[in-house]
Amino acid sequence: MHKDVVFIDLGSISYKEAWDYQEQLFNExxxxxxxxxxxxxxxxxxIFCEHFHVFTLGKNGSERNLLVNQMFLKNKQVxxxxxxxxxxxxxxxxxxxxxxxxxxxxxxxxxxKQYIYLIEESIIDCLKLxxxxxxxxxxxxxxxxxxxxxxxxxKICAIGVRTSHWVSMHGFAFNVNTDLEYFNxxxxxxxxxxxxxxxxxxxxxxxxxxxxxxxxxxxxxNNFKMxxxxxx
Numbered sequence: 442m443h444k445d446v447v448f449i450d451l452g453s454i455s456y457k458e459a460w461d462y463q464e465q466l467f468n469e470x471x472x473x474x475x476x477x478x479x480x481x482x483x484x485x486x487x488i489f490c491e492h493f494h495v496f497t498l499g500k501n502g503s504e505r506n507l508l509v510n511q512m513f514l515k516n517k518q519v520x521x522x523x524x525x526x527x528x529x530x531x532x533x534x535x536x537x538x539x540x541x542x543x544x545x546x547x548x549x550x551x552x553x554k555q556y557i558y559l560i561e562e563s564i565i566d567c568l569k570l571x572x573x574x575x576x577x578x579x580x581x582x583x584x585x586x587x588x589x590x591x592x593x594x595x596k597i598c599a600i601g602v603r604t605s606h607w608v609s610m611h612g613f614a615f616n617v618n619t620d621l622e623y624f625n626x627x628x629x630x631x632x633x634x635x636x637x638x639x640x641x642x643x644x645x646x647x648x649x650x651x652x653x654x655x656x657x658x659x660x661x662x663n664n665f666k667m668x669x670x671x672x673x
Contacts, residue, residue: 443668444485444548448658451490456497456522456533459490459541466543467610474545474606485548487661487669488541489654492533495520496627499601502529506628519623526611528582528601530627536618536641538654540661546607549665553604557582559664560613564598566660567615567653573597573643583613586638595636597643615657616640618647 451459466486473483496507496519506529507521514521533539542560550556564584565575575584575597584598598615616639624637641647662669 443666445670446485446487446544446662446665446667447672448669449486449488449672450654451488453491453493453535456492456495456520459488459492459539460522460524463488463541463543463610467605467608470543470545470608471606474608484670485545486541486543487658487667488543489658490539490541491535491537491650492539493520494518494532494534494623495522496530496532496623497521497526497601498523498530499526499528500524501527506530507626508628509626513626519626524601524611526601526603528599531599531601531614532619532623532627533614534619534623536616536620536639536650538615538617538650538657539612540615540657541612542609542661542665544609544665546604546609553602556604556609557600557602560600560661561598563657563661563664564613564615566664567657568597568640570656571640571644573640585635586643595638597638597640615653617650617653 470483546556561577561584568575576588578585578588582600583596585594585596587593598613600613602609602611618641619639621637621639
């Protein structure tokens, strides 16, 4: 049985503003679960957006993986935000699809590992539409290319989530037309020997990001068995 999920595209938005909005929906679902009032059950949500230039650091990450100082960030107009998600440091910016599934996970999976697996599977399925083979890398989350060749292994999608009371927030960052130069300012996800890539780099041309969003949304809905309701 497919589960109803409200889809919201926030467009271009600051990281902090999107985080506050996530927290609002996240707490709405948790409070709904704790109230045990079936007549006031909160819906699940899936948010897509693009952020302005920002580096975000997960709760267990190391600031040493930020390779530039605060003055450099200020001059480049790049924010640096410490978050409560898992994972280490990553970059968000224009041309990147950031997805925030805010879900009552009990409806979809048996554990957080399965949840992350399904996110990865959704990205992998989307990449197939562009004749790109996405893979998992042992010991790491996210979606990678050429994992059999350590010298060529590169990441195209990062994942970092938070859960409480079996409700999820934060999510994934899928590089579509992303300016990859910003990743040179960090050790992406804490790795010092892995590169980052994008659909644009792999295909040699810019893509219509709205078309990619549609393909990705369909892939997520298929893997999680969602019935997407478009927010008006």
